Amino acid sequence: MSLQIKSVCKKFGEKQVLTGINISMEKGTFLALLGPSGCGKTTLLQAIAGLTSIDGGKIIIDGTVVSEEGREVPAEKRNIGMVFQDFALWPHMNVFENVAFGLTLRGIRGNELKYRVVETLAIFHMEDYVSRYPHELSGGQKQRIAMARAIAPKPQLILMDEPLSSLDAGLRDEMRYELVRIFKQLNMTVVYVTHDQMEAMSMADQIVILKNGRCEQIGVPESLYYEPVSEYVARFMGSANILRKKGEFTRSFIRPDDVQLIDSDNAVYFISNQNQIITGKILQCSFQGHKYRYFVDVSDFENPIEVTYPEKISIGEQVRLFLPPNKCRQLQSV
Numbered sequence: 001m002s003l004q005i006k007s008v009c010k011k012f013g014e015k016q017v018l019t020g021i022n023i024s025m026e027k028g029t030f031l032a033l034l035g036p037s038g039c040g041k042t043t044l045l046q047a048i049a050g051l052t053s054i055d056g057g058k059i060i061i062d063g064t065v066v067s068e069e070g071r072e073v074p075a076e077k078r079n080i081g082m083v084f085q086d087f088a089l090w091p092h093m094n095v096f097e098n099v100a101f102g103l104t105l106r107g108i109r110g111n112e113l114k115y116r117v118v119e120t121l122a123i124f125h126m127e128d129y130v131s132r133y134p135h136e137l138s139g140g141q142k143q144r145i146a147m148a149r150a151i152a153p154k155p156q157l158i159l160m161d162e163p164l165s166s167l168d169a170g171l172r173d174e175m176r177y178e179l180v181r182i183f184k185q186l187n188m189t190v191v192y193v194t195h196d197q198m199e200a201m202s203m204a205d206q207i208v209i210l211k212n213g214r215c216e217q218i219g220v221p222e223s224l225y226y227e228p229v230s231e232y233v234a235r236f237m238g239s240a241n242i243l244r245k246k247g248e249f250t251r252s253f254i255r256p257d258d259v260q261l262i263d264s265d266n267a268v269y270f271i272s273n274q275n276q277i278i279t280g281k282i283l284q285c286s287f288q289g290h291k292y293r294y295f296v297d298v299s300d301f302e303n304p305i306e307v308t309y310p311e312k313i314s315i316g317e318q319v320r321l322f323l324p325p326n327k328c329r330q331l332q333s334v
């Protein structure tokens with residue numbers, strides 16, 4: 001299914017929660033909604049689902065307007081799969097019945113029903129839990145059942161609100177991979193809310209960064225990571241050096257991994273403009289596994305520059321840094 005969100009606005013009382021949101025998704029796209037707590041992610045998801053009304057704009061699914069001011073197609077008629085933060089499993093149904101529910105509504109019965117339920121549960125390693133009731137499951141297990149229930153009927157549009165938040169790191173990594181595999185295999189259109197920029201970058205085709213209910217930037221993960229329009233986006237997408245020379249007002253940005261720490265005089269000769277080499281002192285060092293992360297105090301700049309390097313360097317030692325001009329970007333707003 002395709003999804004268009006056009007100039008969508010939403011208020012709760014006097015509080016404007018969404019302002020002029022515009023998003024256009026082709027069938028089969030995975031879009032991550034990213035932003036800090038309270039920026040409007042869940043509200044936008046609920047508006048798409050038909051669980052909350054909108055005050056302005058339109059939501060269009062496959063060419064049909066499903067929400068506009070004063071007119072809402074009810075949630076159950078939108079044919080959307082959903083996983084919300086509270087899981088909302090039916091407490092009086094066991095795992096099998098919870099996952100089977102959407103399939104039986106579509107007329108699937110007998111052996112095919114059993115096969116589809118168990119097949120979907122197996123993706124989430126929950127096939128041995130068919131007889132358990134929700135109160136007999138942990139938070140992470142409930143979350144996996146909620147995902148299985150949403151995916152089993154193979155909806156063409158699926159909305160997920162932090163679906164992996166209760167899982168531990170190992171299982172979360174595996175589930176990220178499995179979810180993307182299923183979505184792509186079934187060509188599902190997905191809107192996926194997360195706080196976690198690594199999750200958004202590793203899973204999504206497109207990312208929307210929300211700030212106070214507005215779209216701050218929308219694009220492919222690489223463009224948000226390397227070409228952020230603002231400091232807000234730059235910082236939200238990972239570690240960022242915001243460079244401002246003392247006494248200057250313009251700011252630019254470079255990722256720590258793109259700053260080059262020059263470790264030999266030979267390396268200097270490969271840099272055509274020697275003026276771009278700056279000297280500083282190591283202020284702080286932390287071990288990151290396959291590399292070290294340093295903060296380097298450079299006297300011309302307002303803030304220390306963050307850089308990564310494979311070898312250990314002592315605090316206080318002097319180092320030379322090269323900021324490749326093609327990796328530095330001017331920033332617009334704060």
Ligand SMILES: Nc1ncnc2c1ncn2[C@@H]1O[C@H](COP(=O)(O)OP(=O)(O)OP(=O)(O)O)[C@@H](O)[C@H]1O
Nearest residue numbers: 012013017035036037038039040041042043044195
């Ligand atoms: N039913 C409601 N009535 C009044 N205000 C609400 C309601 N639901 C949400 N809000 C407010 O709207 C704003 C956006 O909330 P929303 O849940 O969409 O944020 P979010 O980005 O999903 O946050 P989180 O990441 O913490 O879940 C918040 O300020 C919240 O307090």
